[in-house]
Amino acid sequence: MQEPSPTRDLAADIARMTGTTDTDVPASRSTTFAAAWRDLVRGFQQHELWLQLGWQDIKQRYRRSTLGPLWITIATGVMALALGLLYSMLFQIPLADFLPHVTVGLIMWGFISGCIKDGADIFIDNEGLIKQLPSALSVHVYRLVWRQALFLAHNLVIWVVLMLIFPRDLGWEVLLAIPGMALLILNGVWVTMxxxxxxxxxxxxxxxxxxxxxxxxxxxxxVWTTQTLKEQGGDIAQRALLAEINPLFHYLEIVRAPMIGEPIAAYHWWIVLGCTLVGLVLALLAMKQWRFRVSYWV
Structure with missing residues (x-):
C-alpha cells in the first residue's frame, strides 16, 4: 500500500485548522484592491496556522541538532565580532563604540535579507500547499515573516550580552526600538508578498x-558609519550623504540608534513610514493583478 505523502498530510492538517477541504471552491478571482486586502486579513486571522507552521519550519531545519536555532545566534555573534574587530582597527574607532553598531546592524540585516531572499521563493517552495488548498495566499507570507522574526528574537540575545560587556546609558529612548521593529516586520510582509x-x-x-x-x-x-566618513571632510564627507538615498539605512537607524544609546533624527521615521506606505500599495497592486494566478505559475 502506498504511503501518504508528507505534503498531503500537512495539507490535511491545514485543512482541518482552516476549515477547508480539497474540494472547496477556489478563492475569489476578483481583481480589486478590496479582494487583495481581504486576502491579507483572512490570512492574518488564520494566525494559529502560520504560527505553528513557522515554528515547525525551525524545528525541521534543526531536527537533529543539539543547539538548534542557537547556531544562527552563534554564527551572527562570531560574524559581528570578526567584522567589529577588523573595521574598528581600520577606521581607528574604539571597539566599545563600533562593535554595538556592527552587531545590531547585522542582527537587523539578517531579518531584512531573509525576507527579501527567502520571500522570492516563498510561493515556489509551497507549491504543494498552494495547489491543494484554497487558503489565503498571505498565510505563506505570514509564515515566513514569523519564522524570520523568531530568528531575530534569537539573535537579540547577542545584543543583551553586548550591553552587559559594554554598558551604555540607555534611557527610555531604547523603547523606540519596539515600534521600529514593528515597522520592520510590517515591511517584511509587503516585501515578501x-x-x-x-x-x-x-x-x-x-x-x-x-x-x-x-x-x-x-x-x-x-560595517561602516556615516559619521566616520563625515569626519574625514572634503569629498569623502560629501559621499557620506549618498547613504541617505539608501532606504535601508533609515530602516536600520530607527532600530539601531535606540538600542545602542544614540540620538535619532525624526526624518528617519518619516522616510520609513513613507516607504512602508508605498510598499503596501505595491504589494496590494501585485495581489490585485496576479494573486489568483500564483497557483498556475508555481
Missing part, C-alpha cells in the same frame, strides 16, 4: 535579488 509574486512569475528575479541583497549589504552603513 511583492517579491514572492514577481519572482514566481519571472524566475530570474530570485537570483537577481540575491545578488542585489549582497550589494546592498556593502552600501548600507553596517
Amino acid at each position: 511583492f517579491f514572492g509574486i514577481v519572482a514566481t512569475r519571472y524566475r530570474d528575479v530570485a537570483p537577481l535579488l540575491e545578488a542585489m541583497t549582497q550589494l546592498l549589504f556593502y552600501v548600507t552603513p553596517i
Whole structure:
C-alpha cells in the first residue's frame, strides 16, 4: 500500500485548522484592491496556522541538532565580532563604540535579507500547499515573516550580552526600538508578498535579488558609519550623504540608534513610514493583478 505523502498530510492538517477541504471552491478571482486586502486579513486571522507552521519550519531545519536555532545566534555573534574587530582597527574607532553598531546592524540585516531572499521563493517552495488548498495566499507570507522574526528574537540575545560587556546609558529612548521593529516586520510582509509574486512569475528575479541583497549589504552603513566618513571632510564627507538615498539605512537607524544609546533624527521615521506606505500599495497592486494566478505559475 502506498504511503501518504508528507505534503498531503500537512495539507490535511491545514485543512482541518482552516476549515477547508480539497474540494472547496477556489478563492475569489476578483481583481480589486478590496479582494487583495481581504486576502491579507483572512490570512492574518488564520494566525494559529502560520504560527505553528513557522515554528515547525525551525524545528525541521534543526531536527537533529543539539543547539538548534542557537547556531544562527552563534554564527551572527562570531560574524559581528570578526567584522567589529577588523573595521574598528581600520577606521581607528574604539571597539566599545563600533562593535554595538556592527552587531545590531547585522542582527537587523539578517531579518531584512531573509525576507527579501527567502520571500522570492516563498510561493515556489509551497507549491504543494498552494495547489491543494484554497487558503489565503498571505498565510505563506505570514509564515515566513514569523519564522524570520523568531530568528531575530534569537539573535537579540547577542545584543543583551553586548550591553552587559559594554554598558551604555540607555534611557527610555531604547523603547523606540519596539515600534521600529514593528515597522520592520510590517515591511517584511509587503516585501515578501511583492517579491514572492514577481519572482514566481519571472524566475530570474530570485537570483537577481540575491545578488542585489549582497550589494546592498556593502552600501548600507553596517560595517561602516556615516559619521566616520563625515569626519574625514572634503569629498569623502560629501559621499557620506549618498547613504541617505539608501532606504535601508533609515530602516536600520530607527532600530539601531535606540538600542545602542544614540540620538535619532525624526526624518528617519518619516522616510520609513513613507516607504512602508508605498510598499503596501505595491504589494496590494501585485495581489490585485496576479494573486489568483500564483497557483498556475508555481
